[in-house]
Structures are given as C-alpha cells and as structure tokens.
Amino acid sequence: DVKVTQSSRYLVKRTGEKVFLECVQDMDHENMFWYRQDPGLGLRLIYFSYDVKMKEKGDIPEGYSVSREKKERFSLILESASTNQTSMYLCASSFGGGDGSYEQYFGPGTRLTVT
C-alpha cells in the first residue's frame, strides 16, 4: 500500500513565522506535488517536483518555496506566513515518465492556521 505522510494534521502559526510542511512517500515515486485547498476554490497546485532537486512552479507559487533533497521527501516552506495562507495543504506523489499522468496518492492533509 502506498503511503504518503505529512508531518502535522493541524498547525497554528503566527504571522511572519517561517513554516515548514514535510511530506514523505514510501513508493519510490518520481513526482511529488503540493496543493492548497480552500472552500469554493478546489485544489490549486503550488509547486511540484519530478526529480530530486528539481522543482516547477504550479498555479499559485507566490509566498511559497519547496525543497526536495531526497526522492522520498518534499518540503513546502512558507518564508513569512501570512493570514491569507491559512488553508488545508495536501501533498501527493505519483510515478513519472511515460505517456500522460498517473494516479496521484495523497497524504491526509495539514490544516494550517496563521494568526
């Protein structure tokens, strides 16, 4: 069974703090993704990575950065948290290469509140 784990289920941070969200997958997947989910807006892609040390911006990368030093781990960093970054953050992974995309496996999510 593929397992994607996220470091926290709930997190409360103060405005201006640096926030690290960690994601680990155990299926040797090439691709990893970070999304945020907000009511009425669905899932929006923040960043993704298709290989170690490689990263690509998604639809809403502003205010975020990522790090992928090892294949199984993908970190999302909020350099200076703001209240508009209060959201549910979802990490996902999938196989890469080939023709078209594969199914994505999601972690349980981290609900981040910035006060």
Add this chain to the structure above:
Amino acid sequence: SQQGEEDPQALSIQEGENATMNCSYKTSINNLQWYRQNSGRGLVHLILIRSNEREKHSGRLRVTLDTSKKSSSLLITASRAADTASYFCATDEGGYSTLTFGKGTMLLVSP
C-alpha cells in the same frame, strides 16, 4: 487555472439510489481521473479514463468520457451512506504529469 468543472455542486440522495456527477473541461486531455475526498481528509483515486476510451467500470463506479463534448460523468450505482464525500474530476493536459482539479461535487447519501 481551473480546467474541470463538476456539476452539480451538491447532490443529496437516499441509500440505494444512483448518483451521477458530471465534469466539463476546456482543452484536449491525455486522461481524466476521478477522486473522492471524505470530510477533512486527503483525496483517494477512484478511476482513470484515457482519452481514447469511452467508458470504464470499477465495482459500483461507471465513468464515461466524451472528448467531442469535453465532458465526463461518474455514476455510482446503489449508493451507500459510506459514499458520502466530495468527488473531484482532474484532467491531465500533458506536460509534467500534473493534474488540474475541478471544485468538486458534494454527495450526501442518507440512510
């Protein structure tokens, strides 16, 4: 950018009834996928249908794809209370294996 758009936004049915959700999208796709999300949890992959396929089944799920109309439907037969969840379609437009998700349909199945 939002690609898929589910319809209806919310659906309420009784156990045993069938539930149909629709997804429309704008550009050509490699494949279309459906996911389920139970309240406050991560998404779970249900089914993937490729652009050259018209229909696919998995258990009580039936998915159709009409590329000429740029639309897909998800049918859940004989619904159960445990099917209560949000359902999302996601399209693969090519490139880096990313998906673009719709905003979802909330399904409520009452006992």
